[in-house]
Amino acid sequence: MTKDIKSILVIRLSSMGDVILTSALLRMLNEQLPETAIDFLVSEPFAEILDHNPRVDFLLKYDKSTNFKEISKRKSEQLSFSSASETDGKYDVIIDLQNNLRSRYYCKGIGREIFSVNKHRLNKLSLVYRKKPIIRKLLPIPEVYLETIKELGIIDDKKPLELWLPGEAELGYYPPVRKKFNEENKRIAIAPGAAHFTKRWQVEKYLDLIERLHDDYGAEIFLIG
Numbered sequence: 001m002t003k004d005i006k007s008i009l010v011i012r013l014s015s016m017g018d019v020i021l022t023s024a025l026l027r028m029l030n031e032q033l034p035e036t037a038i039d040f041l042v043s044e045p046f047a048e049i050l051d052h053n054p055r056v057d058f059l060l061k062y063d064k065s066t067n068f069k070e071i072s073k074r075k076s077e078q079l080s081f082s083s084a085s086e087t088d089g090k091y092d093v094i095i096d097l098q099n100n101l102r103s104r105y106y107c108k109g110i111g112r113e114i115f116s117v118n119k120h121r122l123n124k125l126s127l128v129y130r131k132k133p134i135i136r137k138l139l140p141i142p143e144v145y146l147e148t149i150k151e152l153g154i155i156d157d158k159k160p161l162e163l164w165l166p167g168e169a170e171l172g173y174y175p176p177v178r179k180k181f182n183e184e185n186k187r188i189a190i191a192p193g194a195a196h197f198t199k200r201w202q203v204e205k206y207l208d209l210i211e212r213l214h215d216d217y218g219a220e221i222f223l224i225g
Contacts, residue, residue: 007083023162026055037083054169
């Protein structure tokens, strides 16, 4: 099936962390389907995360204040200059990693095949209201994204996430993979917290991590956010 895919649209509208978590999937798609154009639809506030990512051919920006009538008009305008314009106005594959009402509406009529992520909503509701999980073992988010497109035969490369900075794309490789560990200057930035309480790691967990990084590696810790 993969040999016939000329264009792919990946949709992950928000949030910052979840958009970054798509970077492994983008790399695997780009490297294992080198002839395939990959577009990405993301909410405007998070677009800069992917601005310099060479894995993305066209970055489509979504305005969350747009009503459904305006979405249709905006979608038509975006498709006219996207990779879909070269495949009869439709993507061969759409990977909907948002899977909500707006993303599904955007997908309507522009994809030959659509893969939507399983967000395990019942499990989330159970955790929030009953404090008990329905699913005992959940996959890490990057693996969930990969599981979403298992039919495409994409193989997990077991490599880390990516966050491309200005000017790095011209190098032809992702700089951190070639960066040597500096024994004399170990600086680690930690951004604690999250927008929603249920997504926040416990304070004591952060304290334990910071102590271990300092004691075991002599790292200098910076708290950001």
